Amino acid sequence: MSALAIDNIGLLVTNDPAVGEGLLGEVRDASVVFEDGRVVAVGRAGVEVDGRVDAGGRCVMPGFVDSHTHLVFAGDRAEEFAARMAGKPYEAGGIRVTSEATRAAGAIELERLTWCRRSEGLRAGITHVEIKSGYGLEVESEAKCCQVAAGVTDDVTFLGAHVVPAEFESDPDAYIALVCGAMLDVCAPSCRWIDAFCEVGAFTAEQCRAVLEAGRAAGLGLRLHGNQLGPGEGVRLAVELGAASVDHCTYLTDADVEALAGSHTVATFLPATDFSTRQPYPDARRLIDAGGEVALATNTNPGSSNTTSMAFCIALAVRDMGMTVAEAIRAATLGGARALAKDDIGRLVPGCRADAIVLDATSPTDFAYRPGVPLVRETFVAGRTVWSDLDEAR
Ligand code: NIG
Helix, strand or coil: CCEEEEEEEEEEECCCCCCCECCCCEEEEEEEEEECCEEEEECCCCCCCCEEEECCCCEEEECEEECCCCCCCCCCCHHHHHHHHCCCCCCHHHHHHHHHHHHHCCHHHHHHHHHHHHHHHHHCCEEEEEEECCCCCCHHHHHHHHHHHHCCCCEEEEEEECCCCHHHCCCHHHHHHHHHHHHHHHHHHHCCEEEEEECCCCECHHHHHHHHHHHHHCCCEEEEEECCCCCCCHHHHHHHHCCCEEEECCCCCHHHHHHHHCCCCEEEECHHHHHHCCCCCCCHHHHHHHCCCEEECCCCECCCECCCCHHHHHHHHHHHCCCCHHHHHHHHHHHHHHHCCCCCCCCCCCCCECCEEEECCCCCCHHHHCCCCCCEEEEEECCEEEEECCHHHC
16 A cells, blocks of 8 residues: 545645535545545545645645646747737747747757756646647657657647648648648657647638548547637637637637537637737636636747746636636636546546645635745645655755
8 A cells, every 4th residue: 555645634625516615626624645646535534544744724736737738849939029028919920930949959858848847837736737749840840749748748739730831831731731641640659639720820720620630530639729819710610520629719709609618628728828929818707607618728838828837827817817716726627637538637536646736825716816926835646746845855
């Protein structure tokens, strides 16, 4: 047996309303027990275990599930950001700048950079992460990025259709044929998902449809970037094809809301992107009230959202997207799990993976109430401490 109990939890968020109170399934004065990487008991003190952690009355909750990131890249675009803040609009074409740096980087260097970013996320309480390719944009470089990502997570997404690379500028359909053919063939073995960027300046709905259908035929699940920089066909295409998630959703029409609400496609909001590109924030309230499932993710990337802070996303969602604190916390945990079609993460109930965070706070409200303050004291993945800020560790 290798069991660990976290005792003296002031507030335990289980994310299961059948186990505790309210949307977050809250249990007060609780314990949680992990064994062999899984949660085996909730709400009970005094169980026989090998080790005990005293939470000191603090809050314990499921770790964040970050269902949209682009962690594999080289270089940065700080100058582009500064120019944007001075008034230049964000354009998809900036992706090519990162592509140049990523193509030039070796696999070992990309692996190092990716792990640096992943470590930053662990410190900030992200216990599971999805990673997209999309800065290689040629067969070998996309394969390199997918393989690096596969060393970090089992949720790797092939995003060859991120933008048309310069060498295919005059013939985007030839690039789509490459993505659906040789590139998909070498990338699919490392991936669980396929994605495409449906936007003016990136790909049309018909090009995205071709990519997603090719991915489905290769055994991959579907996701889509849609409605980021203006209204468009992305959301409705994702729903029509039964994608697990459509991401961004900054511009939603009534028809988009209706389509999402009547579907199993999760709307994944990326508010740090809207912050960094000076877009309006999406109206999450409208979609939630219509019955849609929502997630929050960081979209870590060098162009539109250079942050690994889910706390920042939660603060924006509560302040500017009409979400309650409980809805935002749920969207950043269970919502992300739903967007990745995983049912054993995002909750702290028996049978789920023991992915949890101990906060330096008595309630998760502090993520919105104390913006910018580091609040994660200890991060557990599969029942093991992967990061801690405990005094006894010093
Ligand atoms: O999700 N929208 C497309 N892809 C990224 C942006 C990537 C970049 O600008 O480098 C996003 O925002």
